[in-house]
Amino acid sequence: MSSEINETRRRILDATAQSLVESRGRGAKMGEIAKAAGISRQAVYLHFASRSELLIAAFRHLGDSLDVKSRLAPSRTAKTGVERVERYIEFWGSYLPEIYGLAKALLIAQDTDAAAADAWRDRMVAMRDGCRAAIDALVADGMLADEWKRDEAIDAFMALLQVSNWEYLTQECGWTNERYIERMKKLAERSFVSWPGQSDIPGPRTASPGY
Amino acid sequence: MSSEINETRRRILDATAQSLVESRGRGAKMGEIAKAAGISRQAVYLHFASRSELLIAAFRHLGDSLDVKSRLAPSRTAKTGVERVERYIEFWGSYLPEIYGLAKALLIAQDTDAAAADAWRDRMVAMRDGCRAAIDALVADGMLADEWKRDEAIDAFMALLQVSNWEYLTQECGWTNERYIERMKKLAERSFVSWPGQSDIPGPRTASPGY
DNA sequence: CTATCAATTGACACAGTGTCAATTGACATA
DNA sequence: TATGTCAATTGACACTGTGTCAATTGATAG
Secondary structure, X not given: XXXXXXXXXXXXXXXXXXXXXXXXXXXXXXXXXXXXXXXXXXXXXXXXXXXHHHHHHHHHHHHHHOOHHHHHHHHHOOOOHHHHHHHHHHHHHHHHHHHHHHHHHHHHHHOOOHHHHHHHHHHHHHHHHHHHHHHHHHHHOOOEOOOOOHHXXXXXXXXXXXXXXXXXXXXXXXXXXXXXXXXHHHHHHHHHEOOOOOOOOOOHHHOOOOO | OHHHHHHHHHHHHHHHHHXXXXXXXXXXXXXXXXXXXXXXXXXXHHHOOOHHHHHHHHHHHHHHXXXXXXXXXXXXXXXXXHHHHHHHHHHHHHHHHHHHHHHHHHHHXXXXXXXXXXXXXXXXXXXXXXXXXXXXXXXXXXXXXXXXXXXXXXXHHHHHOOHHHHHHHHHHOOOOHHHHHHHHHHHHHHHHEOOOOOOOOOOHHHOOOOO
């Protein structure tokens, strides 16, 4: 019985995820989702109070089904900071395409719905843990470049991995996902890692520009 | 007389820009814009066929008033590739906060309106010229890091400068605009510039990860 | 046999965009 | 002074999509 109601709920969540993946995050009206789940539009409201609540639940639901924990294992068990950063980017690069449709819908909903904004921010906080751990692993190895304060490096690493950057590079620039992963690794390493014996880059010299 | 009709048009465009800057790109209904311009909602449609057409026109209008050309001069007249990159980031970092509200509205409109998407893409193409010139100046100095192909470096440079990254760092992370500019310069230099005598980073060594 | 509960149908309120028609008021021309 | 033009106004309306409400159906459990 309670499995019955969960069954419908699950069908709605799956239909939501599928509709959003297909539409690349665009559209996916309540009516379409309901149709895809094989129920009436109003019935959706018996399970979710609003569209954004549905989006949030669907995002969590998808996350659950993707087994994030074991996907993160290679990063968490990395032996060096550099490896941890690399593994984290590999994780993110393989995870992102799978959540993209839903993530995009949530990102769009953010603009009009405070609950969606909170939900997204909540996910980003979770992601930040991964980024923080990677940067801290660099710090522990003494390999975070001098120019970066830890917290700023975490911010910048998060920024690099923004959904919108992936979207831009893969959709607008035509990068494959593998290229994205590989280039992001290079970018992150060049940006954040100082290699032993590497003399510091003459950045400060140019601090007082001629205009 | 024809200055009369342009006068109203200009008032609408200014009101649009102002409303959007104030609301950080959110909202700004046709009714509010009309009120801000001191005319009726319907009168706006006498000058612009749709909301997105208005947004596009307002964006161009704002761009015109900001004298982009002279702001770009320091970058265009830079003597070295590195300086050109720095000046370009300084330009962009001072320009972005001024267009942010409107840019954000256009970015949001993009999700439902093809014309807005085209308009935005058009602006990005223009911006790409600046990024290309900066990267090419590095290439000319022989200072683009070996790991980057020119075109990929341009893509990545563009990605770094995405509005969404600025938004994330300044709104979510609390960076000041000066910090954004300064850190972006560092990030870009570390990422793209190879300094004479700098030995290559042992990236390829880690190309076959252990999992 | 009846109570319960998910789901259905159909109607409706609300916000926001975009359209249409009739009207006003200023200004120019004959 | 009469006429035409044109920007702008008012008010009504169609359309889309979200969210609410009420009455009804149909299956299942006690």
